[in-house]
Each structure stands twice: as C-alpha cells, then as structure tokens.
Amino acid sequence: MNRKFKKFSLSVGAALTVMSMVLVTYGSKGSYTNWTSYEISFVDDATTSSNVSRRYTDNEKFGVKVKDCTMWSSPKAKVVNSEGASRSSATKLKGNTTSYGKNNTCAIGYNYKLKISSAWNQVGTDTIKYKFSVR
Amino acid sequence: MIFQELKRYLKMKLSIIGFVLCFVPVLISVLGTYMEYSEFKSELALNSSDVNMDVTRKIVYGTDGLTYIMSYFSSSDMFMIFIIISLFVFGAGIFLTGYKNRNNGFGNMIYTRVDTFKGNVSMIASQFMYIFLFVFAYYFIIVTTLIILFPITSHTNLTIPMDNPTIFLCLSLLIIQMFMVILFFWICAIITNALSFFINNIFVIAIIPLLVEFLPLVLCSVLSDFNRQAGHYVSGLIPDVYLLAVFDKYSMDNVTLLTPVIFIVFYSVVAGVLAVLCYKKIKKEYI
Structure with missing residues (x-):
C-alpha cells in the first residue's frame, strides 16, 4: 500500500484518538428528597406532571431521573408552579439516567410540577417513566 | 492543487449560503435565552411568594454573553x-x-495529468481544510459577537449546572467541542468520498452525510422494538450523544469518556475500511 496513504491513515487515526481522550470527565451531583414516579405519553407537544415535589433547600439545581423512555430524541423538562409559570431553565432528558437542570427559583415550602416538552426530532407518540425532585 | 481546490470551495455559492443559514439556529437560540431571561426578570418585578428572589436576582444579573x-x-x-x-x-x-470530477471533462483532464489516488487525497485534504475553516469561523463569529453584544460579568450564571463556570473553563469546553465537530465532519467527508466510488447516483451520495446523522436514530428505534438493550447499545452511535457529551457531562449521570470514544472508534473503523476499499478500487480501475 502507498506509503503516503499509510502515513495519512495513521495520522488521522492518532488525531481521532487524541481528540476523544481530551474530554472533561468531572462534575458534581447532589442528593435527592421526595421523589415521585409515574408514566406519561407524548400525545401533545408538552405535558405537565400531576404529581408534585416539595421544595426543601436553596439548591439551584433540580433532578429528573428517567427509568425508561421509548424515544431516542431528547425531551426537555422544566419546573413549573401550579399555574404553569416557569420556575427553572430547561434540561434535556435521556433514558436510564439522571439529568440535572439549573436556575431553580422555587421557594422553600411550596410544591412544584414538572413540564416535559418533546424534542423537535421526535416522531409519533412515546412513553417516558420518570421521577423528579426540586430538592 | 490543495489550495486551488480550497479556494474553489470557499467561493461556492452553496457554501456561502449554507454558512449564512447556519446562523439562523443561533438567532433562535439567543431569542429563546433572552425570553427566558425576561421571564426571570418579570418574576423579580412581580415578587411572587413562590419564587426564591435571591436565586432569581442572581440569574437576572448573571445573564451575559457566556450564558x-x-x-x-x-x-x-x-x-x-x-x-x-x-x-x-x-x-x-x-x-x-x-x-463530479470523475464524471465530467474537467475532472478527466485533471486525472490525465495527476495520479487518481494523489488527486483524491489532495481533494480530501482541501475538504478537511475547508471544514476546519468553516467550523472555526462559525465558532469564532458566534463567540466574539455574543461577547461584544452581552459583555461578560464577574458573576456569570449559566443554564448548565456547572459549579464554578469560569471563562477559561467555558472556552476550553467550546474548543474541545469544536474539534469534536471537526472530527465528525472529517469522518463524514471520508465516508462520503469513499462511497462515491461505489455508488453511481449523485442524489444518494449527497444524502450520505445526513444518513450518518439520522440512520443510528432510526436503527435505535427499530432495534429497541425487538430488544431494548440492543437499542441502548446502538444509541452510542447517535451523533447528538457524541457532539454534546462535553456539556452533558455536567447535566447528566452515566456520561463518561467512553461515550464519545466508542463513537469515534466505530466511525473511524468504518471510514478506514471504506478508505482501504476505495484505494483498492482506484488502483484496480483507474490510471
């Protein structure tokens, strides 16, 4: 095989490996309180949970644990109050993992719901099983 | 030949229009973030009892270019x-x-003067350079414009749950992601160019890069109907997972170094195998 081609392939392979190894692998996660759990279907663009989570701390993060979801796109979740007013920034969800959102402006002692919107590339109706905590 | 080809790419109408179009999602995103900021600002003005005012104040005063x-x-x-x-x-x-070069008079004129293999290697090299310039210019324009429009404050507040978001850390993450995007496009370039030797249909070749993006998604959905675990394994090949891994590390559990490595190794092997097959075909069928 051509020498230059070998060199070219080797250098591309080395570059690909080095680049992928440079990824940052740290982050911090907190503890949870008061989980709720149920299933929900994506019939509409956005769905608000019927279960509520009570706020106990001043933590700026909120957590959503997804046990099972049938979509491979990433739906988004944000905390809302009983009237649907936003109380956090949106975070994306994935199957079998816990996602953390930020800018949680919930006040201690109040109950909040979770609003989930389907991703732009979701096709049809899918199901997601999750529990969340505003902490 | 590399730089002449690069100049040709830079002057292509489609490339210029495409580059401009790429800024449309940026505008929508900036508008979305601004609307969210306005929402928090109005919360601050309303002084509702179910809102934590300290956090809201921090969000409102911490929203800057970096956000x-x-x-x-x-x-x-x-x-x-x-x-x-x-x-x-x-x-x-x-x-x-x-x-196109292999199927028109201009290309044949080139290949009668340059070795087909060498010609294709320099063509891919110029494509690599073009992709690098395209992505680098895109990142550079967005970062500088947004920093000029919304000056960075000393108490930046991000929508990603990062504990201490410094400018240095954010820019480092952006640079890593930029190189990951470049790598992904380079792999797409190798795959498309290699497959163009085996597929004799211009439209099919044109959609190959989009297939790299969408095929794993479809594959995941189909596979998971039969076996949920199989679908889960294939999900590592979805480009979204790889391209956003650097930020998802902060907002999700189970995002490890392995996630992008699997993606890169798999597609590098695919690109490598196709490149070897393509090389053999060139040696066998062309001058």
Whole structure:
C-alpha cells in the first residue's frame, strides 16, 4: 500500500484518538428528597406532571431521573408552579439516567410540577417513566 | 492543487449560503435565552411568594454573553440543526466534487495529468481544510459577537449546572467541542468520498452525510422494538450523544469518556475500511 496513504491513515487515526481522550470527565451531583414516579405519553407537544415535589433547600439545581423512555430524541423538562409559570431553565432528558437542570427559583415550602416538552426530532407518540425532585 | 481546490470551495455559492443559514439556529437560540431571561426578570418585578428572589436576582444579573453562548452550544435542538444544515451543505457541495470530477471533462483532464489516488487525497485534504475553516469561523463569529453584544460579568450564571463556570473553563469546553465537530465532519467527508466510488447516483451520495446523522436514530428505534438493550447499545452511535457529551457531562449521570470514544472508534473503523476499499478500487480501475 502507498506509503503516503499509510502515513495519512495513521495520522488521522492518532488525531481521532487524541481528540476523544481530551474530554472533561468531572462534575458534581447532589442528593435527592421526595421523589415521585409515574408514566406519561407524548400525545401533545408538552405535558405537565400531576404529581408534585416539595421544595426543601436553596439548591439551584433540580433532578429528573428517567427509568425508561421509548424515544431516542431528547425531551426537555422544566419546573413549573401550579399555574404553569416557569420556575427553572430547561434540561434535556435521556433514558436510564439522571439529568440535572439549573436556575431553580422555587421557594422553600411550596410544591412544584414538572413540564416535559418533546424534542423537535421526535416522531409519533412515546412513553417516558420518570421521577423528579426540586430538592 | 490543495489550495486551488480550497479556494474553489470557499467561493461556492452553496457554501456561502449554507454558512449564512447556519446562523439562523443561533438567532433562535439567543431569542429563546433572552425570553427566558425576561421571564426571570418579570418574576423579580412581580415578587411572587413562590419564587426564591435571591436565586432569581442572581440569574437576572448573571445573564451575559457566556450564558447565551453556552446555551446555544449545549442545546440538543438548535445546535443539532446547525449540524444538519452543515451536513446538507457539505453533502450537496464539497463532498460531491470527487464524483463530479470523475464524471465530467474537467475532472478527466485533471486525472490525465495527476495520479487518481494523489488527486483524491489532495481533494480530501482541501475538504478537511475547508471544514476546519468553516467550523472555526462559525465558532469564532458566534463567540466574539455574543461577547461584544452581552459583555461578560464577574458573576456569570449559566443554564448548565456547572459549579464554578469560569471563562477559561467555558472556552476550553467550546474548543474541545469544536474539534469534536471537526472530527465528525472529517469522518463524514471520508465516508462520503469513499462511497462515491461505489455508488453511481449523485442524489444518494449527497444524502450520505445526513444518513450518518439520522440512520443510528432510526436503527435505535427499530432495534429497541425487538430488544431494548440492543437499542441502548446502538444509541452510542447517535451523533447528538457524541457532539454534546462535553456539556452533558455536567447535566447528566452515566456520561463518561467512553461515550464519545466508542463513537469515534466505530466511525473511524468504518471510514478506514471504506478508505482501504476505495484505494483498492482506484488502483484496480483507474490510471
């Protein structure tokens, strides 16, 4: 095989490996309180949970644990109050993992719901099983 | 030949239009982040009892250029639209050059003077350079424009749950992601150029980069109908997972170094195998 081609392939392979190894692998996660759990279907663009989570701390993060979801796109979740007013920034969800959102402006002692919107590339109706905590 | 080819790519109408179109999702993202900021600002004015005013104040006064930049580059919708537009532009534009050259008089004129293999290698090299310039210019324009429009404050507040978001850390993450995007486009360039030797249909070749983006998604959905675990394994090959891994590390559990490594290794092997097959075909069938 051509020498230059070998060199070219080797250098591309080395570059690909080095680049992928440079990824940052740290982050911090907190503890949870008061989980709720149920299933929900994506019939509409956005769905608000019927279960509520009570706020106990001043933590700026909120957590959503997804046990099972049938979509491979990433739906988004944000905390809302009983009237649907936003109380956090949106975070994306994935199957079998816990996602953390930020800018949680919930006040201690109040109950909040979770609003989930389907991703732009979701096709049809899918199901997601999750529990969340505003902490 | 590399620089002449690069000049040709830079002057292509489709490339210029595509580059401009890539800024549409940025505008939408900036608008979305601004609306969210306005919402928090109105909360502050309303002084509702169910709102933590200290956190809201911190969000309102901490929203700056870095917030807008990070919101865009970590979003799974707007940023991925940029990827799709780019793949379409590359697929219908620069990645077709090899196929077009082999099928017209101009290309034949080139290949009677230059070795076909050498000609194709320099063509891919110029495509690599073009992709690098395209992505670098895109990141540079967005970062500088947003920092000028919304000056960075000393108490930046991001929408990603990072504990101590410094400018240095944010820029480092953006640079890492930029190189990951470049690598992904380079792999797409190798795959498309190699497959163009085996597929004799210009439209099929043009959509190959988009297939790299969408095929794993479809595959996941189909596979998971039969076996949920199999679908889960294939999900590692979805470009979204790889391209956003650098930011998802902060907002999700189970995102490890392995996630992008699997993606890169798999597609590098695919690109490598196709490149070898393509090399053999060139040696066998061309001058």
